[in-house]
Amino acid sequence: MTKQKTAKVVLDSEGIDRGLTRIAYEILEKNKGMEHLVLVGIRTGGVYLAGRLQKNISAIEGREVPLGILDVTLYRDDIATSNKKPPLGKTQIPFDLTDKIVVLVDDVLFTGRTIRAAMDALIDFGRPRMIQLAVLIDRGHRELPIRADYVGKNLPSSLWEAVSVNLMEKNGKDEVLIEEGS
Amino acid sequence: MMKLAKKDILGIADMSVDEINLILETAESFLEISMRDIKKVPTLRGKSIINLFYEASTRTRTSFEIAGKRLSADTINISASTSSTVKGETLIDTARNLEAMNPDIIVLRHSAAGAPHMLASLVKQSIINAGDGAHEHPSQALLDMMTIREKKGKIAGLKVALVGDILHSRVARSNIYGLSKMGAEVVVAGPATMLPRDIEKMGVAAFTKIEDAIADADVVMMLRIQLERQKQNIFPSLREYAQHYCLTRKNIKLARPDAIVMHPGPMNRGVEISPDIADDPGISVILDQVNNGVAVRMALLYLLSGGNE
Amino acid sequence: MNLLLKGARVIDPASKIDSIEDVLVEDGKIADCGPSVKAPPDITVLDLTGLIITPGLIDMHVHLREPGLEYKETIASGCQAAVAGGFTSIACMPNTSPVNDNRSITEFIRRKAAEANLANVYPVGAISMHSEGKQLTEFWDLKEAGIVALSDDGNPVMDAALMRRALEYACSLDLPVIQHCEDKNLSTGGLMNEGYWATVLGLPGIPAIAEDVMVARDILMAEYTKTRVHIAHVSTAGAVRLIRDAKKRGINVTGETAPHYFTLTDESLQNYDTHYKVSPPLRGEADVAAIKEGLADGTLDAIACDHAPHGRTDKEVEFEYAANGISGLETSLGLSLNLVHEGVLTWPQLIAAMSCHPARILNLSKGSLACGADADITVIDPELPWTIDTKAFHSRGKNSPFSGRLVKGRAVLTIVGGKIQYDGRKQR
Numbered sequence: 073m074t075k076q077k078t079a080k081v082v083l084d085s086e087g088i089d090r091g092l093t094r095i096a097y098e099i100l101e102k103n104k105g106m107e108h109l110v111l112v113g114i115r116t117g118g119v120y121l122a123g124r125l126q127k128n129i130s131a132i133e134g135r136e137v138p139l140g141i142l143d144v145t146l147y148r149d150d151i152a153t154s155n156k157k158p159p160l161g162k163t164q165i166p167f168d169l170t171d172k173i174v175v176l177v178d179d180v181l182f183t184g185r186t187i188r189a190a191m192d193a194l195i196d197f198g199r200p201r202m203i204q205l206a207v208l209i210d211r212g213h214r215e216l217p218i219r220a221d222y223v224g225k226n227l228p229s230s231l232w233e234a235v236s237v238n239l240m241e242k243n244g245k246d247e248v249l250i251e252e253g254s
Numbered sequence: 255m256m257k258l259a260k261k262d263i264l265g266i267a268d269m270s271v272d273e274i275n276l277i278l279e280t281a282e283s284f285l286e287i288s289m290r291d292i293k294k295v296p297t298l299r300g301k302s303i304i305n306l307f308y309e310a311s312t313r314t315r316t317s318f319e320i321a322g323k324r325l326s327a328d329t330i331n332i333s334a335s336t337s338s339t340v341k342g343e344t345l346i347d348t349a350r351n352l353e354a355m356n357p358d359i360i361v362l363r364h365s366a367a368g369a370p371h372m373l374a375s376l377v378k379q380s381i382i383n384a385g386d387g388a389h390e391h392p393s394q395a396l397l398d399m400m401t402i403r404e405k406k407g408k409i410a411g412l413k414v415a416l417v418g419d420i421l422h423s424r425v426a427r428s429n430i431y432g433l434s435k436m437g438a439e440v441v442v443a444g445p446a447t448m449l450p451r452d453i454e455k456m457g458v459a460a461f462t463k464i465e466d467a468i469a470d471a472d473v474v475m476m477l478r479i480q481l482e483r484q485k486q487n488i489f490p491s492l493r494e495y496a497q498h499y500c501l502t503r504k505n506i507k508l509a510r511p512d513a514i515v516m517h518p519g520p521m522n523r524g525v526e527i528s529p530d531i532a533d534d535p536g537i538s539v540i541l542d543q544v545n546n547g548v549a550v551r552m553a554l555l556y557l558l559s560g561g562n563e
Numbered sequence: 564m565n566l567l568l569k570g571a572r573v574i575d576p577a578s579k580i581d582s583i584e585d586v587l588v589e590d591g592k593i594a595d596c597g598p599s600v601k602a603p604p605d606i607t608v609l610d611l612t613g614l615i616i617t618p619g620l621i622d623m624h625v626h627l628r629e630p631g632l633e634y635k636e637t638i639a640s641g642c643q644a645a646v647a648g649g650f651t652s653i654a655c656m657p658n659t660s661p662v663n664d665n666r667s668i669t670e671f672i673r674r675k676a677a678e679a680n681l682a683n684v685y686p687v688g689a690i691s692m693h694s695e696g697k698q699l700t701e702f703w704d705l706k707e708a709g710i711v712a713l714s715d716d717g718n719p720v721m722d723a724a725l726m727r728r729a730l731e732y733a734c735s736l737d738l739p740v741i742q743h744c745e746d747k748n749l750s751t752g753g754l755m756n757e758g759y760w761a762t763v764l765g766l767p768g769i770p771a772i773a774e775d776v777m778v779a780r781d782i783l784m785a786e787y788t789k790t791r792v793h794i795a796h797v798s799t800a801g802a803v804r805l806i807r808d809a810k811k812r813g814i815n816v817t818g819e820t821a822p823h824y825f826t827l828t829d830e831s832l833q834n835y836d837t838h839y840k841v842s843p844p845l846r847g848e849a850d851v852a853a854i855k856e857g858l859a860d861g862t863l864d865a866i867a868c869d870h871a872p873h874g875r876t877d878k879e880v881e882f883e884y885a886a887n888g889i890s891g892l893e894t895s896l897g898l899s900l901n902l903v904h905e906g907v908l909t910w911p912q913l914i915a916a917m918s919c920h921p922a923r924i925l926n927l928s929k930g931s932l933a934c935g936a937d938a939d940i941t942v943i944d945p946e947l948p949w950t951i952d953t954k955a956f957h958s959r960g961k962n963s964p965f966s967g968r969l970v971k972g973r974a975v976l977t978i979v980g981g982k983i984q985y986d987g988r989k990q991r
Contacts, residue, residue: 152298152299196290196292197290197291344876345880345881367882368764368766368882371835372835451759
């Protein structure tokens, strides 16, 4: 059955840039500079966004903020019971997290389960002073008591809708779409 | 989403290239966990894995046990004795008993070729073959392929020489399947008494002189010689074997200058491999094999877990 | 009970008959046989139009397991399997527990067979005490007790000197010596045919030469001692060639093969299914072709199924520990008929290999439908398609790799000494 899906652009390239620039300033402001600060992007979308935030922050501060990559698959709460496994990406956190302010970066904040998994994973790498959360889109519908510290755009959505974040690095285009789910 | 299209890992013979790649890539992602201070992820919390070993094995059993523990699974080791003369519990009864205890994965090592296949057809749990007779040892071949890929960046197009007792080697058979599927050229060498009949039909060239096999090889894999084969007159003496089939500084020069040397362990130093080759980190990747072994077994346990969807 | 069998095609290779004839059975004997036999009064007339009447089939290589291994088979259950498979006579091997190496065991077997009262059972006695290959048994005494041949069966006589003495001593008593040809030094530890599949499966191989070397030795022995030897269950192309050449040179050697050796190859073992584990092992395609050729040109005289019933516990184990053998009496004819369907053998050739040839080798006055002969008769429906179902076996041994296989043709009536011992006509 072919069903016409109506996809609506809710954030364009400029909107994404503006959001990330603002978040970079907010991170520096909230943490009073970049001392102890590290960024950890959650695979896959969060990795590219964390990379952009790293650039933005470096441009402002003139120093590079450390950047790590986290694959949360092994910490997911549904992984042991499913025999369909997402492709497992490499986790690369080449620095000690103890006493660091870790800003987790993801593209869309939805149920909060990914962030729960990410926090568990981070704690296996040391004892951070603080964990903060930066997301491009917060679409609501939390299933866990989790909230973002930095949000590019709040996007009220229905459960039937799908939110997709396209980025230059993976899709060749910067835009955020909302569409009716199938 | 990816999944292995199988309940069990019985051998490389029935594995596709895609499946091998999936396992190797997954294993590469698992390498990092063993480097952490806290070498554990919660992935398989609440899962139980039984290591059922009917044959002595320290290396493989330990590797599977560490792999399971690093994934937070409960691992239980059972060392069963096997004998056709002593009337003990049959494998079927042991399997049914274990099945009733509801583990998730059974890792089986058995001296009888085909034993894992029998077990797999009887119980609902996933079976991983940790070596069956002279048949297959899939996790060893996978860790070997992972090590080759890590060191050489590829497998396709490489020349890999397997040297030793091919007749009795499950490592050789699994590697012949795996490496051939991945596009390598596989050659084997050993005394004629150690080359199984019609081995060429498995797609490998066979030689009775080590020099012919290792010439221009990118990878040289030495197999362990088992002393008890001497009693069957498979070879006359360790002394003579070592004189003609030991990998040495001299004959390794025939291989490519950047060749790597592998051994599935445990080694007979001075018999199939000279100590200065085994201990040379510029040539020998034997300890990398061990390290990769844990990652490969984590990948297998991870990909097989999940149960009956 | 007297019977008139009407309208069937009668194939009696011993009398060179192959035509539509009636067969009259009176007092357990063949009373008349001809194109149109007049029915005497008060006789049961069976219309067998479309069916084939042959001399009662004889399987000269069967294991009945009793005494000692009754969980696998008893003499009674084995006889039930025999008549259900179309066999009126069977020769049973001595590897029971204890071994049939003395008069009392032979007499016990004959008594049990008489009690079962189904098929003719001809015991084969052991060549050596306990079939250990050391001390000859009392051939004379065994013959008086009723054995028809000598064999150490699965423990082939490795000691050439002992084999020589056995051949000489047996020959003076006109007892055939049956040898399971396997050089144990070459085969020890082996689990399947040596070759590509053994290499792939990692199972220790049994080379074809383990059989060939022994066949060659025993042919030379028979030649030198001017005796005769019968080679059991030939499985290799080499053995066929050796027997063929020996026969050409006038040496008194005969040979048999089993249905699995012309039906299956070692490729069947690739799932480690223990039902395919037999001794000698299943061989390669070239061997299968040679076996068929050997049957067609008469090198191989007989088809015998090597009926080897086992209990589940003997087969439901690791391949290495599983017992050798197939429960074959109830599938032998169906599988052998394939040779006729394929055009390898003519009907008379097949029936000869399953009746008059084994009778001749064992010196039995059987295997013929001539007037005055024992009324041992097998009636075969040549076109009946049926699916082999081990659950329906009369044998206690349900161990068969052929379960589920579709075959064409089976025995529908088995008459032993004029008495209907199996009637499968309802299944038509």
